[in-house]
Amino acid sequence: MTVVIEPMRVDDIAAVHDIERASFSAPWPTYAFRQELESNRLARYLVARDGGRIVGYAGLWLMVDEAHITTFAVAPESRRQGIGERMLLELLQVSESVGAAVATLEVRVSNMPARRLYEKYGFRPVGVRPRYYTDNNEDALIMTTGELTSKEMRGRLARLSAELLGREPGRRESATANGRSGAADGGEVAG
C-alpha cells in the first residue's frame, strides 16, 4: 500500500461520498462537499489515495485562531492501517502552518475508535454538547488540542510522525489540503 495525502478535488466527491455513507448514520449530501470545495474559503479538505483509489478523507475550517475539524473518515476495509493518523497529522500541520492556536472537534461520545485516535494526537475532552446528533439524540464530546506551538504538542506530533514513517518507510508524501468544514463526527456539521 502506498498511500498519499492530497487536497480533495471536485472529481473525488463521488468516492468520498461512498465512504461517507459507509461511515456515518447521517451522511452529508454530495452537494455539501461541492459547496465546501468551491465556496468556503475557510475550508481545507484532503483525501488519502491508495494507488488511485480514495481510502479516506478529512476536512477542517480555519476560523481565526482555531482549526475546527469538520469531517473525518477512512473506508471500512482500510481502517487500522494508520491512514487516519496520516490524515490527522496532515490536518494538524496545516492548522499550525496557517497560525491556528488550537484544533477542536465534536465526536459522538460512543465513538471510541475516533476518540482514541484524537487522544493519541493530543486532543482532550473539554465539554459536552447535549443531544447534538439528532438521529439518535447522542451527546457530542468536544475535544481540543493544547496550543499547537507548545513544546508538548510539537514533541508529540514529531514523535508520532517518526513512528508513522518507521511503519511506512519512505512514504510520507503529502500536500496542503484544500476544501471546507463542520463537526468531525457524522453529525450536524460533519458526517
Ligand SMILES: CC(C)(COP(=O)(O)OP(=O)(O)OC[C@H]1O[C@@H](n2cnc3c(N)ncnc32)[C@H](O)[C@@H]1OP(=O)(O)O)[C@@H](O)C(=O)NCCC(=O)NCCS
Ligand atoms: C476513526 C477512524 C477515522 C480511524 O481511522 P483508522 O485509519 O482506522 O485509524 P488508524 O489506523 O490511523 O489508528 C490510529 C489510532 O486510532 C485509534 N483507533 C483506531 N481504530 C480503533 C479501534 N477500532 N479501537 C480502538 N482504537 C482505535 C488507536 O488509538 C490507533 O492507534 P494504535 O494503532 O496505536 O492503537 C475510522 O475508524 C473511521 O473512519 N470511523 C468511522 C468514521 C468516524 O467515526 N469518523 C470520526 C468522526 S469524529
